[in-house]
Amino acid sequence: MVLEYRQLSKLKSTYVDALPTLVNPNTGRIHTEFKQTGSDTGRLSSTEPNMQNIPVRTELGRRVRSAFVAENAPDWTLLGADYSQIELRILAHYSRDEGLMAAFLNGEDIHAATAASVYGVEISDVDAEMRRVAKIMNFGVLYGLSPFGIRQQTGFSAEEGKAFIDTYFTNYPGIRGYIEGIKEQVKQDGYVETLMGRRRRINEVHSSNFHTRGRRESAWR
Template identity: 55%
Template sequence: TDPNLQNIPIRTALGRKIRNTFIAEKGNILVAADYSQIELRILAHVTRDEHLIAAFAAGEDIHRATAARVLGKPAADVDADERAMAKMVNFGIAYGMGDFGLATRAGISRDAAKSFIAGYFERYPGIRRYIDTIKEEARTNGSVTTQLGRRRPIPELRAGNPALRAAGERAAINHPIQGTAADVIKIAMIRLAPRLAEAGLKARLVLQVHDELLLEVPNGEVDRLVPILVETMEGALALDVPLTVEVKSGPRWDEMKPWSARA
């Protein structure tokens, strides 16, 4: 806290300035490992949507593949705006984003947004089924759970206020996805500590920010550490699609570059 390290914006000049003040101790380097699109991968798993699963299994650019499927065109013909709109829907769908939200964010008409979302659900029927099913289960049980069984009560679903009920429905859709992502990184953290000790490494976990782990690592340990870190994070929970991790390193929190093993 003061500042809240979980909430420093990375895309603003002030956020980068704050991050730049965090420097590895002499003889050490910072290593960050970030789950790639973990919530979308969990969405694919919980919805069992065959098209989303196939796209992840093939290692496709998921947002470009989504735009191509919804718009009925080859992926190579998808332009930057179309990919950006698909990205907004992919990430927004788990938060109950509707046509008004998409129209506002994408700067398009509400009719165009409504058409895209309708096409999205038509092309990804597993996602539509999941949303309908999870809302019904939440109303019946008064709660939803993550893949690991962590339960969240949602009393808002029985509220008389329509806005509160709608908020409850969004929470019902989101918790099994975002909550599972939170469970996954906690599992990775719990498993990582003993693995570092067993390997005789002095590297230490210093921070978890959403889907990312940040470690301070002696310079000579990095090449030994990274495979252990990646294996631990990618193996935290078995899903129908692979979990993948991207690693960066650098002397300061704001000066990190993609890691590559030295020959």
């Protein structure tokens, strides 16, 4: 009941109560604001409302989402476009891991390919649950997912989660090398840098507080 209350409260405060106040008096419609400097990473952000975070996973969330309709619909429509597994493609480019690059170059389903590699089966034998876990691993390990985090998301024990991570890095050694290299580079330079030269300073890199350093490791990557 507490979880249900939190879900309903979030939908009410963020959308049901807030959206009517964001209607432009001149157009009678909502116009989000995109910001190029709204995030530390340089990712384009959206505010008032955040169009990148409209709920979709629950029935109530989908009912809120149905309120967003293009003007003069159905002749016009709202289009959401997303790169396919862009983080993993960038990771393959940076890490130069042979297994990850081969999966993309061969046009394989990257999550199914990871599942086949980690579980030690043929890609044709990967089922939906194996792919789901592999997807969690593909994105989670990149951003510092711990054995405890795997336990929360998959139902594995912490020991099984650790074994899964170890197997993952054994099969993708280039990824581990890249991550460890980034850590050392940040400790030395105090910043990370994109391919195009955009820098992000990581001031907490030399913090004496272990938890502060740990929280910022995802930013280093």
